[in-house]
Amino acid sequence: MAGSTLEIKDLHVSIEDEKILKGVNLTIKGGEFHAVMGPNGTGKSTLASAIMGHPKYEITQGSIFLDGKDVLEMEVDERAQAGLFLAMQYPSEISGVTNSDFLRSSINARREEGNEISLMKFIKEMDEAMDYLEIDKNMAQRYLNEGFSGGEKKRNEILQLMMIKPEIAILDEIDSGLDIDALKVVSKGINKLRDESFGCLIITHYQRLLNYITPDKVHVMMQGRVVKSGGPELAQRLEAEGYDWIKAELGIEDETVEQNA
Amino acid sequence: MTVETKLPYDKDYINEYSENRLEPEWMKSLRLYALEKSETLSMPKPDKTNITKWNFSDFTHAVDGATLTSLDELPEQIKDFLDSEAKQENLVIQRNQSVAFASLSASLKEKGVIFTDIFTALQENEELVKRYYMKDAVGIDENRLTALHAALMNGGVFVYVPKNVVIEEPLHTIFWQEDSKAASFNHVIVVAEENSSLTYVENYVSNNHEDETVANIVTEVIAHNNANISFGAVDNFAQGTTTYVNRRGVAYRDAVIDWALGQMNDGNTVSENITHLVGENARSNAKSVSVGRGKQSQNFTSKIVHFGKQSDGYILQHGVMKDSAVSIYNGIGKIEHGATKSNAEQESRVLMLSKNARGDANPILLIDEDDVTAGHAASVGRVDPVQLYYLMSRGISKMEAERLIIHGFLNPVVNQIPIKAVKDQLTQVIERKVN
Ligand SMILES: Nc1ncnc2c1ncn2[C@@H]1O[C@H](COP(=O)(O)OP(=O)(O)O)[C@@H](O)[C@H]1O
Numbered sequence: 192m193a194g195s196t197l198e199i200k201d202l203h204v205s206i207e208d209e210k211i212l213k214g215v216n217l218t219i220k221g222g223e224f225h226a227v228m229g230p231n232g233t234g235k236s237t238l239a240s241a242i243m244g245h246p247k248y249e250i251t252q253g254s255i256f257l258d259g260k261d262v263l264e265m266e267v268d269e270r271a272q273a274g275l276f277l278a279m280q281y282p283s284e285i286s287g288v289t290n291s292d293f294l295r296s297s298i299n300a301r302r303e304e305g306n307e308i309s310l311m312k313f314i315k316e317m318d319e320a321m322d323y324l325e326i327d328k329n330m331a332q333r334y335l336n337e338g339f340s341g342g343e344k345k346r347n348e349i350l351q352l353m354m355i356k357p358e359i360a361i362l363d364e365i366d367s368g369l370d371i372d373a374l375k376v377v378s379k380g381i382n383k384l385r386d387e388s389f390g391c392l393i394i395t396h397y398q399r400l401l402n403y404i405t406p407d408k409v410h411v412m413m414q415g416r417v418v419k420s421g422g423p424e425l426a427q428r429l430e431a432e433g434y435d436w437i438k439a440e441l442g443i444e445d446e447t448v449e450q451n452a
Numbered sequence: 453m454t455v456e457t458k459l460p461y462d463k464d465y466i467n468e469y470s471e472n473r474l475e476p477e478w479m480k481s482l483r484l485y486a487l488e489k490s491e492t493l494s495m496p497k498p499d500k501t502n503i504t505k506w507n508f509s510d511f512t513h514a515v516d517g518a519t520l521t522s523l524d525e526l527p528e529q530i531k532d533f534l535d536s537e538a539k540q541e542n543l544v545i546q547r548n549q550s551v552a553f554a555s556l557s558a559s560l561k562e563k564g565v566i567f568t569d570i571f572t573a574l575q576e577n578e579e580l581v582k583r584y585y586m587k588d589a590v591g592i593d594e595n596r597l598t599a600l601h602a603a604l605m606n607g608g609v610f611v612y613v614p615k616n617v618v619i620e621e622p623l624h625t626i627f628w629q630e631d632s633k634a635a636s637f638n639h640v641i642v643v644a645e646e647n648s649s650l651t652y653v654e655n656y657v658s659n660n661h662e663d664e665t666v667a668n669i670v671t672e673v674i675a676h677n678n679a680n681i682s683f684g685a686v687d688n689f690a691q692g693t694t695t696y697v698n699r700r701g702v703a704y705r706d707a708v709i710d711w712a713l714g715q716m717n718d719g720n721t722v723s724e725n726i727t728h729l730v731g732e733n734a735r736s737n738a739k740s741v742s743v744g745r746g747k748q749s750q751n752f753t754s755k756i757v758h759f760g761k762q763s764d765g766y767i768l769q770h771g772v773m774k775d776s777a778v779s780i781y782n783g784i785g786k787i788e789h790g791a792t793k794s795n796a797e798q799e800s801r802v803l804m805l806s807k808n809a810r811g812d813a814n815p816i817l818l819i820d821e822d823d824v825t826a827g828h829a830a831s832v833g834r835v836d837p838v839q840l841y842y843l844m845s846r847g848i849s850k851m852e853a854e855r856l857i858i859h860g861f862l863n864p865v866v867n868q869i870p871i872k873a874v875k876d877q878l879t880q881v882i883e884r885k886v887n
């Protein structure tokens with residue numbers, strides 16, 4: 192099987208009765224890397240959160256299917272077990288729970304009861320992934336994201352991604368706050384997962400990350416919609432010229448979601 | 453209306469009790485004085501918790517327990533407290549009011565360490581006990597219950613570490629209330645002389661789910677100059693026991709007293725943990741966790757009083773409340789005039805797991821000196837839905853995610869318990885209580 196397919200159709204999302212997404216259409220297949228770009232406040236994180244099932248976001252219209260299964264009918268943990276993963280822009284800090292206990296619970300959650308990963312195998316895999324991402328080993332015993340720097344949190348999200356090995360991953364601003372060396376390391380981790388059975392949606396408002404991870408498709412979000420899609424050349428043009436030409440082309444004055452078009 | 457608090461234990465009874473145990477004359481007089489005082493003193497009045505209807509009079513005062521010839525005779529529940537692979541040294545097991553098992557390693561004995569039940573200590577180390585017994589930490593006449601404690605003291609241990617002696621391995625006591633009516637008027641004294649260091653851990657356990665009884669416990673912990681005491685406790689009295697426990701510390705110059713208290717009683721409880729930082733640069737970390745369930749009413753006070761210059765106190769209280777349990781958490785940092793450059797910090801957090809549970813955190817700073825630092829943080833809330841979402845987004849079920857968050861919340865104390873078996877046992881108790 193060549194991986195999973197995530198289909199988002201006409202997605203409308205509100206937060207506290209405020210309409211944020213106004214009809215997003217997007218299909219991601221195993222083996223494909225998509226980039227979603229757009230200035231701040233255009234609804235990118237809302238899209239990611241709605242797919243994963245964040246409690247604050249209300250879906251008012253549209254559908255999300257993963258391999259034909261209705262994602263919107265699933266609880267958050269069921270979505271993860273079905274193969275979805277979201278590297279969050281702002282991961283929660285959880286005191287008293289060590290990173291390694293959390294990771295082990297996460298891995299075991301996707302396995303059958305009685306078929307849990309052995310402690311030895313887990314430690315070995317975690318050590319390897321941490322080495323690969325140049326993460327300090329003591330991070331395994333630190334409490335989950337507590338007191339982590341911005342960069343440490345991002346690496347920790349990618350560590351989870353590498354160990355959980357989902358079918359479809361959404362990476363929300365995984366590059367923000369990273370210096371160039373950290374960016375390279377994180378990109379290396381993501382590229383390692385690249386194969387026929389892994390699909391990825393990379394959300395960013397800089398093109399910088401896309402120098403290291405080449406997307407197959409690029410989408411631009413404005414006013415809570417995908418307003419333009421293209422190939423990697425679209426990202427390059429955005430890097431060179433910014434977003435103004437798209438706004439001019441589409442007659443958009445304020446690209447944020449507040450502005451009702 | 454107040455509940456009848458007249459006890460069936462009178463002057464004649466106490467006379468006889470003391471004489472049967474061949475107690476020194478001063479102890480007998482102290483008991484009789486305390487009994488007399490108890491008749492006029494008023495009950496303690498814990499802030500915001502009404503204890504006037506709690507049972508403080510229905511109990512059996514003296515219940516013996518059989519000696520153990522081997523630790524294998526212990527029920528599993530008690531065995532759980534013991535590290536199975538460890539040599540069972542430096543351990544006292546009190547069964548009801550009798551010593552069922554006692555061991556102290558030869559090397560510690562040689563160094564002059566005393567670790568024995570309180571009655572033996574009264575015989576063999578009379579002067580030392582007399583020097584510390586309700587003198588510097590808890591007073592006989594603070595209230596009716598402290599006086600009753602002194603009058604009816606019926607168990608406990610005495611720990612003494614001489615000057616410059618550093619003990620690595622923990623000293624461990626298990627107070628096992630096997631009889632469902634047996635009261636615990638335990639008195640624990642821990643004294644660390646200059647430059648000495650020790651770790652002490654105690655467990656309280658009973659199974660009286662229906663029968664009612666009383667625990668009225670006083671613990672006095674004294675750290676002399678530059679001594680270091682790490683004190684761990686897991687209280688696990690069953691529902692039928694009404695508990696009033698006073699754990700008090702006095703730290704002299706450069707001394708440290710660290711507390712890690714797992715307060716897991718199932719009955720109504722008033723627990724006070726007070727540390728006096730008397731000497732310059734004395735320090736204390738007072739950490740406690742608690743879980744309330746059923747219709748339990750509890751009142752926890754964690755207080756550090758700064759007298760010494762540059763003294764440093766940190767209070768942490770974390771509580772989990774479910775069902776219709778009610779708890780009050782009083783965190784009190786007090787800096788006396790003259791205790792310049794002292795630091796009083798505290799953090800009280802309560803996690804509510806049900807609609808009918810109630811928890812109040814009362815952070816109090818009383819500061820009578822300008823040149824100091826102090827701070828407090830308090831919160832009462834529910835499991836954060838965004839934290840749950842984060843954990844669940846990795847495939848973890850809601851139940852397991854809640855479990856992780858709750859255990860994580862109580863971990864600052866669990867992790868501090870120095871005996872692995874006791875720590876594991878505390879984790880199990882928490883597991884049982886929160887699920
Ligand atoms: N928690 C929230 N509560 C209320 N409004 C929100 C919340 N999060 C986002 N929004 C609104 O949704 C808009 C889009 O936010 P977001 O999806 O985070 O954009 P992006 O990720 O593209 O920067 C924001 O500009 C804000 O107006």
Ligand SMILES: [Mg+2]
Pocket residue numbers: 235236237280363364
């Ligand atoms: Mg965002």
